[in-house]
Amino acid sequence: MHDGSGLIAVQNLTKQFGSVTAVHNLSFTVSPGSVTGFLGPNGAGKTTTLRMLLGLVKPTGGTATINGRPFHQLGQPGRVVGAVLEAQGFHPARSARNHLRVYASAIGVPDAQADQVIGLVGLGSAADRKVGGFSLGMKQRLALATALLGDPQVLVLDEPANGLDPEGIAWLRTFLQSYARMGRTVLISSHLLAEVEQTVDQVVIISRGQTMFYGPLEQLRQSQQRRVLVQPSDINALATALRAEGVHAIEQLPDGRLAVSGVDSRHVADSALKAGVSIYGIQEEQVDLERLFFQLTSGQYAGHAPAPFKQQGGWA
Amino acid sequence: MGNLVQAELRKTTTTGLWWGLLIPTAVLALGWGLATGLLGQFFVDFASSSDVDEVSDFLGVTPDQWKVSLFGMARAINISTIFPMIFGAMAISGEINRRTITTTFLTAPSRMHSMLAKMLVYVLWGAIYGLVIMLFVGLGVVFTSSAGQLPDAGGWAMLTLVCVMSSILMTMFGVGVGALIPNVAGTIVLLLLYFLVIENVLHGVLAYLEVPSVIGFLPNGSINGLTGSVAVDLFLSTAGVVPPEIEDVLRAIAGAAGALDWWWSGLVFLGWAGVVFAGGWAVTQSKDIT
Structure with a gap:
């Protein structure tokens, strides 16, 4: 039994x-x-x-x-x-x-x-x-x-x-x-x-x-680290200040912001203040489980984006 | 096992199928009883009124004492037991069709337990259908035949016995086919085609080929032999000495041409039911329920 x-x-x-x-x-x-x-x-x-x-x-x-x-x-x-x-x-x-x-x-x-x-x-x-x-x-x-x-x-x-x-x-x-x-x-x-x-x-x-x-x-949830997205007045100055504090997981985003992992937004803001860098915007990225789920399960039956329209004739 | 039998019994009593099929069964049995009773009465009246004294001398009794109702009853029982067979056929195919088989298998120790419980319950239903068929066939025949054509008490008892047996066996056969072909429409069409058309054609072919004894080993031939042989035996027991040629004719009239003795016929058909059930079990046992 x-x-x-x-x-x-x-x-x-x-x-x-x-x-x-x-x-x-x-x-x-x-x-x-x-x-x-x-x-x-x-x-x-x-x-x-x-x-x-x-x-x-x-x-x-x-x-x-x-x-x-x-x-x-x-x-x-x-x-x-x-x-x-x-x-x-x-x-x-x-x-x-x-x-x-x-x-x-x-x-x-x-x-x-x-x-x-x-x-x-x-x-x-x-x-x-x-x-x-x-x-x-x-x-x-x-x-x-x-x-x-x-x-x-x-x-x-x-x-x-x-x-x-x-x-x-x-x-x-x-x-x-x-x-x-x-x-x-x-x-x-x-x-x-x-x-x-x-x-x-x-x-x-x-x-x-x-x-x-x-x-x-x-x-x-923890498998994805939280990131702080920050828009400083001087990207290089902030990055240098953070590195000096031992924060190395820094990455520049295409929109000009910095993505900092491993610390919270307060830590980043304090570092910016000390370095004399202004902050125009700061936010903590939410862990998106759904996105993780997609990453883990992607590929199966994935659809494709529609093919771009191609003009066939030569008269245009 | 008792639990599963109770569950299967409840399944049959909590929907209307049992009476939905029992009503046409009773109507068909009554109709065939009435019709064959009338036909037998016409025949006896005709035989009595014409100069067929030789025949009656031959059979040793006067036509008004011929128990012709027996043939009609055998035929009426044979045709009416098609309904309990269909009732049985829906036992497993119906559950697969409605997808209730999932829950049935989830609540039973094994699939074999489920199928055996089902078989036991349908044996009971086969018996109930058999009794109803006998009652209505009997009513129809009694209503249209004069007393001389009716069997005695022993004859009635024997006919009731084989009617109930025949109904049980047909139900069991249906259960087996329903498991073998898990599709309600397919199962019913196949069974009706086989029992009403295909095997009758085969009987004709076998008779033409002069090997009628094979008929008694076929499914429809053997189940008809169960009731038909009893009818012929009962008829002959009161009819005196009958030459073998006439006996063959009588067997054909009773629907038992080429059939074995009634109990042999019953065993042969039980064998068929067993083979079909074993096949249905094998299919069900290994089937993926998706």
């Missing part, structure tokens, strides 16, 4: 669909107690990876385990891992409550659990309506309720914010964070870093089926 650790371990995972390599030698682990973001552009292999983890897709190579076991060895998987996946269907003629009762009996939990989770996701008043009439956001909530039926230790969510309104996203964020704080494991995929930035503590960033970054979000 599984070890109850709540650990997700993906090792050298590879999936080949015909000639297409969807996932290539992917490795990462997800620990309990935190929300981990699984990020990458569309087509990077996120969904395939999650489906391999959940035993729905057979890996070509490598392993994916939950609690030390592959999915099909978990015994009663519904009590260990709950999943919200894209393209997870509902029978349109079945009511939300009946849908949950079907899977409550499959997992072996009492029907009362179905009523509890439906209230938890805020669908209590729609419980007896047929799912066919549900909006995308309501279906996402119902999928989450289904995932929670077995009170699982591990939650895996593939693009759960899809179709949710801002209020729903805010609710989901709080919910997932408190779920993780109970010592459980939450893995949530997204193609937008900004969407999950406020939710996740750890990130796994993949591109073209490979791991690009894996670690705490804070570490990703």
Whole structure:
């Protein structure tokens, strides 16, 4: 049986669909107690990876385990891992409550659990309506309720914010964070870093089926040094003064400003004052995670700028 | 396993498909019961009114005692069990089509567990359909036949048994095909084409080639043999001595030309259902659910 650790371990995972390599030698682990973001552009292999983890897709190579076991060895998987996946269907003629009762009996939990989770996701008043009439956001909530039926230790969510309104996203964020704080494991995929930035503590960033970054979000932030952008009256004087203080990461920008790394704006302003240089403008550059994300994942399916218009005729 | 069986049972009772298919099943069974009952009655009336004494002497009983309703019932059961087969065919193909199979596999210890639970539930549904078919076929026949043409209590019991068995087996066959061809429309079209057209043509060809005994080993031939052979046996048990040529004709009328004994027929069809289910299992087991 599984070890109850709540650990997700993906090792050298590879999936080949015909000639297409969807996932290539992917490795990462997800620990309990935190929300981990699984990020990458569309087509990077996120969904395939999650489906391999959940035993729905057979890996070509490598392993994916939950609690030390592959999915099909978990015994009663519904009590260990709950999943919200894209393209997870509902029978349109079945009511939300009946849908949950079907899977409550499959997992072996009492029907009362179905009523509890439906209230938890805020669908209590729609419980007896047929799912066919549900909006995308309501279906996402119902999928989450289904995932929670077995009170699982591990939650895996593939693009759960899809179709949710801002209020729903805010609710989901709080919910997932408190779920993780109970010592459980939450893995949530997204193609937008900004969407999950406020939710996740750890990130796994993949591109073209490979791991690009894996670690705490804070570490990703620090991986890019903050820069101070300053417009002095005398560039050379300021640069010399800063170098004299041991600040060497100075770079001149095309717009005539200096970019100084490793110190804050106050330090730069003080140096300028001492050197008798006026400052016309100063700002601290914000760490743009989105830009980092693009740098890490760029290249895949990148579009090109439109070709410049060329005149064909000779009469112009 | 009990949990999964309950889950699968709930799946079938929480949508309208079971009664949506049960109603046309009952209507078809009743219609065929009425029609074949009438046809049998016409035949008996005709036989009684004309100078066919030789035939009745031959069979050892007067025409009004011929249990001709048995043939109609066998035929009516055969045609009506197409519906439980379709019901079974949608068990797995329907889930794949609606993508509910993802959640089903996420909440089951293994895919094999899911499929076995499904099979058990559909065996139960096959039995329910079988009982309903027998009830409505019986009603139709009783309504249009005179008492002399109807079987005795033992005959009714035997027919009910093979009707329920036939319905269960057809449902199981449908479940297997639905797993093998994970496409609702494709599965249904193929099953209907095969059972209503392709194999009937094949029967004709086999009869023409003078190897009718092969028919009893084909899917439709064997499932028809299950009910048809019982009908012929029951008919003959009250009809005295019948020469083999006439017996072949009677078998053809009952839809059991070339068929084996009823229980052999049942086993042969169970074999077919098993082969198809094994194929469906192999396909489902290795399938990537994307």
